[in-house]
Amino acid sequence: MAAPRFAALGGGGWLGGALVRAALSAGVIAPATTVVTSRRGAVDGFEAFAGLGMTADNRQAAAQADVVLVAVRPGDIDALDADLSGKLVLSVMAMVPIDELAGRFGCRRIVRAMPNAAAGRLKSFTPMVAGEALDEQDRRFAEAFFAASGIAEWLPDERALDYFTGLTGSGPAFFAALAAAMERDAVARGFDAALAARAIRQLLAGAAEELAGERSPSELVSIFKDYRGTTAAGLTAMEEHGLDPLVRAMLEAAERRAAGLT
Ligand SMILES: NC(=O)C1=CN([C@@H]2O[C@H](COP(=O)(O)OP(=O)(O)OC[C@H]3O[C@@H](n4cnc5c(N)ncnc54)[C@H](O)[C@@H]3O)[C@@H](O)[C@H]2O)C=CC1
Numbered sequence: 001m002a003a004p005r006f007a008a009l010g011g012g013g014w015l016g017g018a019l020v021r022a023a024l025s026a027g028v029i030a031p032a033t034t035v036v037t038s039r040r041g042a043v044d045g046f047e048a049f050a051g052l053g054m055t056a057d058n059r060q061a062a063a064q065a066d067v068v069l070v071a072v073r074p075g076d077i078d079a080l081d082a083d084l085s086g087k088l089v090l091s092v093m094a095m096v097p098i099d100e101l102a103g104r105f106g107c108r109r110i111v112r113a114m115p116n117a118a119a120g121r122l123k124s125f126t127p128m129v130a131g132e133a134l135d136e137q138d139r140r141f142a143e144a145f146f147a148a149s150g151i152a153e154w155l156p157d158e159r160a161l162d163y164f165t166g167l168t169g170s171g172p173a174f175f176a177a178l179a180a181a182m183e184r185d186a187v188a189r190g191f192d193a194a195l196a197a198r199a200i201r202q203l204l205a206g207a208a209e210e211l212a213g214e215r216s217p218s219e220l221v222s223i224f225k226d227y228r229g230t231t232a233a234g235l236t237a238m239e240e241h242g243l244d245p246l247v248r249a250m251l252e253a254a255e256r257r258a259a260g261l262t
Pocket residue numbers: 009010011012013014015016037038039056058071072073074076079080081092093094114115116117169
């Protein structure tokens with residue numbers, strides 16, 4: 001697959017930058033045919049990719065591209081001046097549906113994708129939804145682009161993407177919140193904050209590797225319950241204090257926000 005002319009609008013940001021660097025490193029796009037836009041016109045983080053273009057001019061960058069990534073925050077979309085008609089558009093913006101993208105930017109070939117904060121570590125889970133006008137080559141390109149920063153999978157429709165926006169898009173923050181709560185508890189019990197921080201970071205790194213192994217999360221929970229020891233006591237307390245309803249409320253709130261209902 002030859003590298004297309006590519007423009008990343010807002011590509012200097014956290015997520016856009018991670019996606020573009022991953023795709024450049026994987027050879028899905030090429031520095032000489034890629035332009036990253038930012039408000040200032042130049043951003044750090046692309047030093048390894050000689051020949052890559054940078055500009056503040058979204059309209060011009062998009063006009064010269066075949067494929068356009070839109071990676072600004074939803075609140076910045078009104079100020080985004082670009083005509084994307086005739087382009088393959090990849091949007092990672094939460095809360096901006098395909099119909100709205102088509103209406104604002106005049107595009108028809110649209111992929112909405114929802115990577116997560118692990119994209120920079122090439123460990124994103126990235127669900128994608130295809131707009132109606134996509135052809136097979138567009139689908140293959142989107143798969144290659146998002147697979148460069150993790151695992152990319154198609155979902156059937158935007159309702160499913162709204163749910164996954166909470167589940168895996170926001171997911172890293174939910175684990176961060178649990179870890180931060182454990183850290184706060186240790187500090188409240190009088191332990192040194194730096195010690196608590198080191199302990200929790202190592203705990204998370206180890207637990208993540210273990211959970212990515214052969215045993216599923218529910219298998220691991222069940223194995224630990226069988227000991228009828230300290231872990232089982234803590235797990236039972238989690239259940240008794242409403243773990244499942246808490247998780248349901250958390251994911252429903254994120255989903256409703258993704259769907260524009262709150
Ligand atoms: N950070 C995350 O974990 C995830 C973010 N997203 C979506 O990705 C999008 C970007 O999020 P982040 O990268 O986290 O935000 P960010 O704030 O780091 O990046 C957005 C970038 O767009 C730039 N920008 C704003 N207006 C611009 C304009 N008119 N022209 C050129 N550049 C402009 C900003 O200066 C900034 O560098 C959001 O729409 C968000 O919903 C989706 C999934 C996960």
